Amino acid sequence: MIRRQLLAGGAAIGASAVAVPLAAPAIAQTAPEIRWRLASSFPRSLDTIYGAGEHVAKRVAALTDNRFQIRAFPAGELVPGLQVADAVQNGTVECAHTASYYFVGKDPTFAFDGAVPFGMNMRQTNAWLQQGGGRDVLKEFFATYNMVSIPAGNTGAQMGGWFRKEIKTVKDLEGLKFRVGGFAGNVLQKLGVVPQQIAGGDIYPALEKGTIDAAEWIGPYDDEKLGFNRVAPFYYYPGWWEGCLNLSMFINKAKYEELPALYKEALESACRDATIETMAKYDVQNPPALRRLIAGGAQLRPFPRDVMQASYKAAFELYDETAAKNETFKKVYAHWKAFRDEQYGWSRVAEYSFDQFVYAMYGQEAQARR
Template identity: 60%
Template structure:
């Protein structure tokens, strides 16, 4: 009797295992994707974040879903990542959406609206203020869905060959500046220049341009700007944050098993912490080294900040009337910013200000 029960139980176990094996294989298919990044490998925080993201996806899925990262230029140039994802050349890309503001100025909201939000406010708006839904409404027109990932934090105002003392010094200034901010520079009399990262140094050295912004101390140090332009200005009012996105071809995304999509979402959040935390760790010592190397740290004069702020407001008002996507995003972000600033002024600003004053006493 016991032997019959044992054989019956064993037979059921064997049958279950025979059924379960193909079911597991079906639910965990092997998937291979390629990721095109907008960053060169030399930017070991931005491109490193892509490598970390791909590693996390593989770990979460027991190596069944593997994504291979490619640096800018290896498959497509860095500024063509969105098109490559849209047309299916690659399944996924990692980029800054404001690079594509020429397609629609509203893309700037995905990365950073000049005089917009800081890093914490921006990720909060995207995830809890409806911002990412609005961004994805825009991306859907390109057959793309996006998920926010690593952020640079607040960026610097850039490297200038001469001192900026007033708005008059912006007249005719040839300034390499990324994304939508160039429209504001142009409105106040500057001459914005779109130059790839690897070409900025020789342009500054030869005087082809008068100034250039990139990211912040750690990445700027790598490109050697301090050797050819001494005045290092802050803040980068056009990027209170530098929010990156993973963007996926919508057809490829919809074809993924749900748990693979969840893996991409989870790994993207992990990469946000990895990239932003690494920048916060690396920028302070890099700034010290730049000062030793001869950088002259300067805040933008108040009238320059206020003049650019007013110019930005006029541009936003015009675009909000003429561009439905921009209008919806600007109304949403502005309302969120006002509420957030009121709260941050109470606790965050007072705490940070006190601690910064006390820093010199310890």
């Protein structure tokens, strides 16, 4: 639809034998050529998460007949992966593809645009952002950083990461140097963990050298590519800090406001498409990757229940503590939690009861086949 709108206006050609010069498409007459640079927080080797930014760029070009082009650069080529927000804010680049929770050191409110511990799943998060008022309540916050944020990808539920030693009790977390992203580091710190925020491409050498004791990234497909199974044997689940990770397109506010309306719509459409495509890629690629990791010796472990319970308690204590000190966080948290509570009530009726039954039946059938 957007492309048809953009290309509308070419001259109609009648059946007459008289040759009539064709008018150039309307977009060529009226729409400017725009070139943007996109700084990604992710390495090129991760075709899923880095690929989401590339997907946006390709779709925008296709929808605007190449009049609006965005060139994606992997982490480190323009700016380090964890500095892309600064680059967008100060206009060094026009946009960035990233995970908002990388920037909770600036303000913990950033977490809600990405992932918060014991938060919502992909569908619920997407509903909050796109239809539940989430983007509206975050808009004012991002404006204070001279940015616009558009959801542009999602990983779904993540794994809990790779550990050199088993985690049997909460006590085993004490002193653990753990690479973990976002607000989860603050939660785990309450349980004695020493959180480390390290960009994706730098995690493996830190884990290999023993600079850290454990690391989480996303899930089997990316983890296999990054090689974590070669240096840490225990693979834990679930990643309770990321029931999903919403990826974001950060855009310099002034540059965004300069865009023609149809270019803004092309960008929105491309980002929505990237969310669907990225989630689909992970859903297709994670199952066989997990099988390969287990066949290669990875020892799959669930987090002990007492660890999960202690983490849940610590998370919501921290939300209340942070809200008491940060009015912006308080406002967004109240909106987010009210939506979460309503979604959980509904999902328990339909989604959870369905999932619980079919997974139980699958388990019985799988057991019978052994």
